[in-house]
Amino acid sequence: MIRxxxxxxxxxxxxxxxxxxxxxxxxxSGPPAGDxxxxxxxxxxxxxxxxxxxxADGLTGELRRAIDSGLPATITYVVELRRxxxxxxxxxxATATVTATVRFDNLTRQHQLSRTIDGRGEEPRVTxxxxxxxxxxxxxxxxxxxxxxxxxxxxxYYVKVRAYxxxxxxxxxxxxxxxxxxxxxxxxxxxxx
Amino acid sequence: xxxxxxAPPAMRPPAVRPRGxxxxxxxxxxxxxxxxxxxxxxxxxxxFATGSARYSPDFLTEFVLYALSVADLxxxxxxxxxxxxxxxxxxxxxxxxxxxxxFRSKLVGALLGMTLIPAVLVLLVGSELIRSNVDRWFNAPMxxxxxxxxxxxxxxxxxxxxxxxxxxxxxxRLLASLPFPDADPVAVRDLILPEVVQQRASMIEVYRVARxxxxxxxxxxxxxxxxxxxxxxxxxASADRLAERVAAGSREAHGPEPLGVGGxxxxxxxxxxxxxxxxxxxxxxxxxxxGDLAARSRRMTDAYEAYNQLKVLKNPLVSVYLSFxxxxxxxxxxxxxxxxxxxxxxxxxPVQRLAAAARExxxxxxxxxxxxxxxxxxxxxxxxxxxxxxxxxxSRQNLERSAHTLKRQHQEVEARRRYIQTILDRITTGVIxxxxxxxxxxVNNAAARLLGVDGDQSGRPIEDLLARPGLEPLAKLFAAxxxxxxxxxxxxxxxxxxxxxxxxxxxxxxxHGEGGAVEGRLIVFDDITPLIRxxxxxxxxxxxxxxxxxxxxxxxxxxxxxxxLSRHFQAAPPVTRELVEECTRTIVGEVESLKGLVDEFSQFxxxxxxxxxxxxxxQLLSDxxxxxxxxxxxxxxxxxxxxxxxxxxxxxxxxxxVVINLVDNAIEAMDRRGRVFVEVQHLPVERLLRLVVADNGxxxxxxxxxxxFLPYYSTKRRGSGLGLAIVRRIVAEHGGTVExxxxxxxxxxxxxxxxx
Numbered sequence: 010m011i012r013x014x015x016x017x018x019x020x021x022x023x024x025x026x027x028x029x030x031x032x033x034x035x036x037x038s039g040p041p042a043g044d045x046x047x048x049x050x051x052x053x054x055x056x057x058x059x060x061x062x063x064x065a066d067g068l069t070g071e072l073r074r075a076i077d078s079g080l081p082a083t084i085t086y087v088v089e090l091r092r093x094x095x096x097x098x099x100x101x102x103a104t105a106t107v108t109a110t111v112r113f114d115n116l117t118r119q120h121q122l123s124r125t126i127d128g129r130g131e132e133p134r135v136t137x138x139x140x141x142x143x144x145x146x147x148x149x150x151x152x153x154x155x156x157x158x159x160x161x162x163x164x165x166y167y168v169k170v171r172a173y174x175x176x177x178x179x180x181x182x183x184x185x186x187x188x189x190x191x192x193x194x195x196x197x198x199x200x201x202x
Numbered sequence: 203x204x205x206x207x208x209a210p211p212a213m214r215p216p217a218v219r220p221r222g223x224x225x226x227x228x229x230x231x232x233x234x235x236x237x238x239x240x241x242x243x244x245x246x247x248x249x250f251a252t253g254s255a256r257y258s259p260d261f262l263t264e265f266v267l268y269a270l271s272v273a274d275l276x277x278x279x280x281x282x283x284x285x286x287x288x289x290x291x292x293x294x295x296x297x298x299x300x301x302x303x304x305f306r307s308k309l310v311g312a313l314l315g316m317t318l319i320p321a322v323l324v325l326l327v328g329s330e331l332i333r334s335n336v337d338r339w340f341n342a343p344m345x346x347x348x349x350x351x352x353x354x355x356x357x358x359x360x361x362x363x364x365x366x367x368x369x370x371x372x373x374x375r376l377l378a379s380l381p382f383p384d385a386d387p388v389a390v391r392d393l394i395l396p397e398v399v400q401q402r403a404s405m406i407e408v409y410r411v412a413r414x415x416x417x418x419x420x421x422x423x424x425x426x427x428x429x430x431x432x433x434x435x436x437x438x439a440s441a442d443r444l445a446e447r448v449a450a451g452s453r454e455a456h457g458p459e460p461l462g463v464g465g466x467x468x469x470x471x472x473x474x475x476x477x478x479x480x481x482x483x484x485x486x487x488x489x490x491x492x493g494d495l496a497a498r499s500r501r502m503t504d505a506y507e508a509y510n511q512l513k514v515l516k517n518p519l520v521s522v523y524l525s526f527x528x529x530x531x532x533x534x535x536x537x538x539x540x541x542x543x544x545x546x547x548x549x550x551x552p553v554q555r556l557a558a559a560a561r562e563x564x565x566x567x568x569x570x571x572x573x574x575x576x577x578x579x580x581x582x583x584x585x586x587x588x589x590x591x592x593x594x595x596x597s598r599q600n601l602e603r604s605a606h607t608l609k610r611q612h613q614e615v616e617a618r619r620r621y622i623q624t625i626l627d628r629i630t631t632g633v634i635x636x637x638x639x640x641x642x643x644x645v646n647n648a649a650a651r652l653l654g655v656d657g658d659q660s661g662r663p664i665e666d667l668l669a670r671p672g673l674e675p676l677a678k679l680f681a682a683x684x685x686x687x688x689x690x691x692x693x694x695x696x697x698x699x700x701x702x703x704x705x706x707x708x709x710x711x712x713x714h715g716e717g718g719a720v721e722g723r724l725i726v727f728d729d730i731t732p733l734i735r736x737x738x739x740x741x742x743x744x745x746x747x748x749x750x751x752x753x754x755x756x757x758x759x760x761x762x763x764x765x766x767l768s769r770h771f772q773a774a775p776p777v778t779r780e781l782v783e784e785c786t787r788t789i790v791g792e793v794e795s796l797k798g799l800v801d802e803f804s805q806f807x808x809x810x811x812x813x814x815x816x817x818x819x820x821q822l823l824s825d826x827x828x829x830x831x832x833x834x835x836x837x838x839x840x841x842x843x844x845x846x847x848x849x850x851x852x853x854x855x856x857x858x859x860v861v862i863n864l865v866d867n868a869i870e871a872m873d874r875r876g877r878v879f880v881e882v883q884h885l886p887v888e889r890l891l892r893l894v895v896a897d898n899g900x901x902x903x904x905x906x907x908x909x910x911f912l913p914y915y916s917t918k919r920r921g922s923g924l925g926l927a928i929v930r931r932i933v934a935e936h937g938g939t940v941e942x943x944x945x946x947x948x949x950x951x952x953x954x955x956x957x958x
Contacts, residue, residue: 079507116503
């Protein structure tokens with residue numbers, strides 16, 4: 010019996026580790042302070058929740074070196090619209106995934122930029138400007154990620170954004186999963202309806 | 203697998219291997235499958251490690267490292283689990299003191315040490331080798347070479363791109379001099395043709411820009427000129443898109459376009475503006491890079507990028523290779539650990555089974571058998587063990603049968619002993635058994651009662667037992683014969699106990715063993731006192747009957763003769779007549795007296811059998827004692843009759859006579875002055891009614907008490923001496939007893955006990 014229980018616990022640990030590329034973040038009774046550097050704001054307009062976020066220092070030296078080496082670098086933002094719960098974990102109302110990818114061609118010295126929102130690609134761009142790359146990877150303005158149809162009137166919500174970069178340059182021998190992800194939250198807002 | 207349970211031996215099945223699923227360690231197919239699986243995993247890992255150079259660093263660090271880490275963690279947990287489980291198991295076994303546990307733990311420890319220590323050492327050394335080798339990949343000369351090559355290719359590429367851009371800018375300024383956008387295409391061609399002819403551009407395309415209704419600029423190709431050597435695989439649409447972007451104000455005015463033949467077109471676009479700054483058109487200049495040149499440039503850049511990517515992903519890549527190495531090491535460790543535990547189990551398990559089976563046999567479970575798993579020395583040992591167990595089982599069965607027979611015989615002997623003991627306890631014959639040293643073995647109840655000793659005299663010399671006061675005649679009789687003497691017939695011995703004479707018929711019997719040796723003696727004695735008394739009474743009754751017959755017959759003729767003499771001498775002289783009358787009166791008086799005496803003898807000799815009916819003794823006694831009221835002025839008769847006395851089955855007339863005799867005797871003994879006490883007691887345990895008649899007279903000497911009940915014995919001056927003899931006889935015929943003892947503080951006490 011003990012052997013079975015131990016094997017079950019072992020299997021659950023392994024499966025949990027396999028199914029969680031990024032550590033889950035649980036929020037009790039509202040958004041915590043979040044990580045410095047990931048600033049998130051939201052705006053409700055025309056039936057859409059427009060989410061803006063910027064990742065200061067997102068283009069780290071390591072990521073810059075990876076880009077310069079020609080590796081495609083991607084920053085993935087998992088944006089969650091959440092509803093606080095008083096006695097339980099906050100409920101996730103909707104989730105959107107935004108990715109920004111840059112690939113540097115050392116021959117032409119041009120950066121090829123691309124973005125996807127929930128898998129839908131935008132028009133790629135080419136630039137030679139470092140600042141354009143930084144902005145492309147780290148700044149997103151008023152993305153219409155959620156519809157207000159999913160919200161309940163007079164209810165409180167907030168938006169949580171988790172950001173993590175690829176390639177992983179800090180993967181260790183025994184723990185290959187991300188340890189450098191950042192999380193940001195909007196202040197709570199009440200949807201009037 | 204041998205199963206040992208705490209079941210009764212009769213219910214315990216023989217130890218056989220249960221059918222069905224075999225344990226893993228006994229299933230060769232599963233063991234081989236596991237080894238094959240482990241070897242396959244090892245082979246896959248090695249193959250993958252060998253071909254890892256073909257995979258991109260990104261793939262290695264993103265997916266392979268992830269998978270390897272999960273596999274490593276899983277195997278580490280599995281290894282820890284296997285080790286922890288077996289360590290705990292061994293600790294428990296050692297704590298419980300199971301056999302072979304210490305040897306097994308030593309064996310497992312040695313095997314694990316032989317595996318773990320080299321594996322860990324190899325892992326440490328190999329890891330360091332990997333790290334140092336990876337560091338060697340990135341040395342300064344190599345980095346400089348690839349960086350310089352890439353810089354050269356990039357600079358050349360940039361130079362060609364810049365030239366193309368300059369050509370586009372110059373043409374834009376030239377074309378601005380034409381009345382654009384309405385310029386004649388021929389004029390435009392003439393203007394741009396020299397650039398193509400002089401090979402400052404491989405192709406030039408001019409677009410006219412017009413505003414659409416939405417306000418967005420729309421480009422329309424006006425003319426394009428290309429050198430004849432330009433491959434036809436180029437894509438005009440890319441130039442159109444570039445023109446559109448420039449017309450829309452984008453700063454992205456140049457870019458490469460790969461061609462199918464291997465070359466590239468370096469495009470550059472420039473807006474054509476009228477003198478007032480209005481966007482009128484777009485010129486796109488393209489420079490063709492041959493395939494070799496583009497390919498060489500790309501290879502140099504790829505080499506540079508590959509080098510830099512390796513450098514950037516150095517740590518994850520090291521982790522990948524370390525993970526490979528660690529995984530292989532862990533596989534070896536898991537396999538070796540399991541194999542070590544398996545070997546230890548294979549070695550110690552038969553011994554453990556033997557020890558467990560031996561314990562079971564020691565506990566009395568002789569049906570334990572072991573199934574030999576191998577045909578080697580251990581198998582021979584198991585066979586020998588099974589043979590030993592079978593022989594032990596057979597011996598045990600024989601022993602149990604013998605014990606059962608012995609037990610049955612013991613029970614029979616015990617039953618016979620109880621039977622004899624019961625008889626000895628119940629019979630009225632006293633029996634004393636002696637051992638060969640004349641020590642008392644048993645004394646039955648009758649012997650204890652007759653001799654007045656305790657029943658527990660075991661081990662006491664018979665001489666001590668018979669040395670008690672009153673038992674001297676018996677001691678003398680016993681001293682006259684010794685053990686080993688021939689059995690002697692019964693002899694009568696008279697003992698005086700508690701003022702009573704006790705007549706015993708004593709016989710001794712020698713007990714012989716199987717070989718005829720003397721094992722002891724039996725002293726058997728019967729109380730023949732009642733028999734003696736009965737014989738005396740019968741004799742006296744015969745005497746009485748004959749006396750009555752012989753005396754009564756001549757009394758009447760004597761009386762008649764005397765009366766006849768008296769009548770005959772009526773006429774005689776007065777002196778003679780007076781003499782005769784006096785003599786005849788005396789004769790008649792004495793004859794009358796003799797008749798009364800003879801009547802009493804007759805009554806004693808012909809006393810009828812009692813007619814017993816349920817009688818209330820207190821009522822009978824009260825009625826009887828009422829006869830004495832007022833007769834004796836100085837005699838007080840006191841009675842004590844407790845309530846709720848049971849009825850007594852007696853002959854009321856005979857009991858009345860008994861009471862009158864006793865009370866008369868008491869009054870006479872007190873010389874008609876004193877106190878008579880009459881009491882009735884109920885003894886429920888003994889089922890007796892006790893009648894006591896006591897007086898406070900002078901009492902009777904102890905030596906004369908027993909003689910009181912003999913016929914014709916009397917301490918009075920008158921009477922026949924039959925009163926107490928009649929009392930004893932009446933009481934005896936009622937099944938009771940009568941005793942006379944001294945009354946306290948003075949007087950005599952008669953105690954009659956009758957069945958209730």
